[in-house]
Amino acid sequence: MYHACFGSIRNLVRKRDNVPGADRNSAVERTEIADVDIAELQKWVGKTATVTDQVTPVPIAALAATLDIDAPPPRPGDPLPPLWHWLYFLPADRQSELAADGHARRGGFLPPIPLPRRMWAGGRFEFHHPLRVGESITRTSHIAAIEQKEGRTGPLVFVVARHEISNSGGVAMTEEQDLVYRGLSKPGDPVPTTRMAPADSAWERVVQPGSVLLFRYSALTFNGHRIHYDYPYATKVEGYPGLLVHGPLIATLLLDLLGRNMREAQVASFTFRAGSPLFDTTPFSVCGKPEKGGKTVSLWAKDAAGAMATTATAVIA
Numbered sequence: 001m002y003h004a005c006f007g008s009i010r011n012l013v014r015k016r017d018n019v020p021g022a023d024r025n026s027a028v029e030r031t032e033i034a035d036v037d038i039a040e041l042q043k044w045v046g047k048t049a050t051v052t053d054q055v056t057p058v059p060i061a062a063l064a065a066t067l068d069i070d071a072p073p074p075r076p077g078d079p080l081p082p083l084w085h086w087l088y089f090l091p092a093d094r095q096s097e098l099a100a101d102g103h104a105r106r107g108g109f110l111p112p113i114p115l116p117r118r119m120w121a122g123g124r125f126e127f128h129h130p131l132r133v134g135e136s137i138t139r140t141s142h143i144a145a146i147e148q149k150e151g152r153t154g155p156l157v158f159v160v161a162r163h164e165i166s167n168s169g170g171v172a173m174t175e176e177q178d179l180v181y182r183g184l185s186k187p188g189d190p191v192p193t194t195r196m197a198p199a200d201s202a203w204e205r206v207v208q209p210g211s212v213l214l215f216r217y218s219a220l221t222f223n224g225h226r227i228h229y230d231y232p233y234a235t236k237v238e239g240y241p242g243l244l245v246h247g248p249l250i251a252t253l254l255l256d257l258l259g260r261n262m263r264e265a266q267v268a269s270f271t272f273r274a275g276s277p278l279f280d281t282t283p284f285s286v287c288g289k290p291e292k293g294g295k296t297v298s299l300w301a302k303d304a305a306g307a308m309a310t311t312a313t314a315v316i317a
Contacts, residue, residue, distance in 0.1 A: 035114055036155050038148040044111035048142040051089050055080055055133050059087040059220055066216045067256055079130035081259065082267045083252045085165055085173065089139045090222040101233075102224035111146060113157045115181040117238065120247040121158075122178040122273035127266075127317075131165065131172050140164045144176065157181040178273075185239050192276060197302035197309075201287035203261045207253060209245045209280045217249045242279035247310070250278065250286070254299040254312050257286045262297070265316045272312035278303060 057074040063084060064071045093104040106112040131137055145160040159179040164171050215229045226233040227244045234240045251272045258265065278284045282304040290297050299312040 036148060036157060038146070038157070041111045041113060041148075041157065042146050044143050045146055046142060047109060048140065049109045050138065050140045052136060052138045053088040054136050055088065055131055057133055060084065060133065062216075063087060063220055066213065066220065067253065069256070074133045076132075076134035078133045080132065082125070082127055082173075082255050082270065083248070085131060085137075085175075086221055086248055086252070088137065092222075098224060101238075102226040102230075109141065109143075110159065110161070110179070111143070113159070113181040115155065115157060115183055117182045117184060119180045119182075119274065119277075120177065121180040122247075123251070123271070124176045125270045126174045127172070127268055127270075128174075129169055129172050131167055135167050137172070138166045140166070151182065153185065154183045194307045195275070196306050197287065197300055198289075198298075199306075200289065201300075202289035203257055204285050204287045205253075205257055205260075206283050206285050208283050209243075209278065211243055211280055214243050214245065214249075214280060217246055221246075221248070240277070240279065242281040245278040245280065245284070247272075247274050250274070250301050250310050251312065253286045254288065254301065254310070255314065257288050258297055258299065258314055261288070262290070262316070265297075267314050268317040269315045270312065272299075272310060274310050276303075276307065276309050278309050284309065 057076075060074040060078075060080065061071075091104060097104055099105045101116070103118070141161060141163045143159065144162040145158070147158045149156045149158065157180070159181070161177045161179065163175045163177070165173050165175070211229065211231070218224070218228045223246065227238055227240060228234075228246055229243060231243060234243050251270075254272065255267065255270065258267070278301065284301055284303050286299070286301050288297055288299040295316050297314045297316065299314060300308060301310040303309055
């Protein structure tokens with residue numbers, strides 16, 4: 001098991017030599033994947049961090065343009081759409097502190113998990129009152145849980161990070177992020193099962209996830225993860241078929257779909273879960289339908305073949 005694992009890693013590391021921007025430090029990162037010390041990692045549970053920011057208008061206008069929303073310029077006091085808080089509290093890690101994949105090196109707020117692939121697998125949100133343009137906001141974060149499981153292709157480590165975002169009125173929203181760390185894919189790994197998406201959507205919008213869209217969203221959220229904009233890295237190092245569509249971008253597009261079709265709706269809570277990745281190689285669709293009673297809205301994203309990629313539920317206040 002060790003020899004097969006390390007052999008495949010060495011092959012991938014050798015391939016990195018032809019990838020612009022690759023560095024030798026990643027070899028260490030990739031050859032540690034068998035050494036998951038869950039007891040040591042769980043020392044990060046309870047770790048906290050607090051940051052402040054201001055809801056400025058330029059990122060809002062830029063994201064509206066990126067999502068192709070015809071909206072007037074944001075004005076002081078305008079409410080921030082749900083999930084657009086991801087435009088703020090951006091990481092400011094120095095270039096020398098970044099790992100080869102474009103993320104900050106591990107061991108700061110997030111634990112130093114020695115598994116090379118990391119994914120934002122889902123999240124849960126409660127919206128108490130709006131954040132508004134022009135106001136100061138504070139995010140208090142802590143690591144709520146760290147758990148190791150054995151997946152079909154090797155070890156998985158799950159991290160739950162909880163955030164509370166406050167303004168002058170108190171806690172405006174809470175967020176729990178589910179982060180998953182895993183090893184690189186290997187030849188012979190089991191093929192994930194495919195579940196087809198429902199065919200009874202009330203709303204559907206086709207999205208063309210080209211490299212420009214993914215780059216612009218990465219820039220707006222200051223997300224340096226190279227799988228979203230660096231095609232040689234995404235395909236030759238991490239083994240993906242193309243550029244990976246951001247999980248938060250998909251979630252934002254799902255709530256944008258709800259907003260386009262229920263313009264007066266106020267979202268009280270939202271959950272999403274990523275089932276399979278979407279890539280820039282083909283279009284995908286965001287879909288939704290109100291459930292009986294109208295207070296709950298089912299949302300999902302599907303690939304060009306109709307397979308389910310992301311599921312979500314929004315509850316209307």
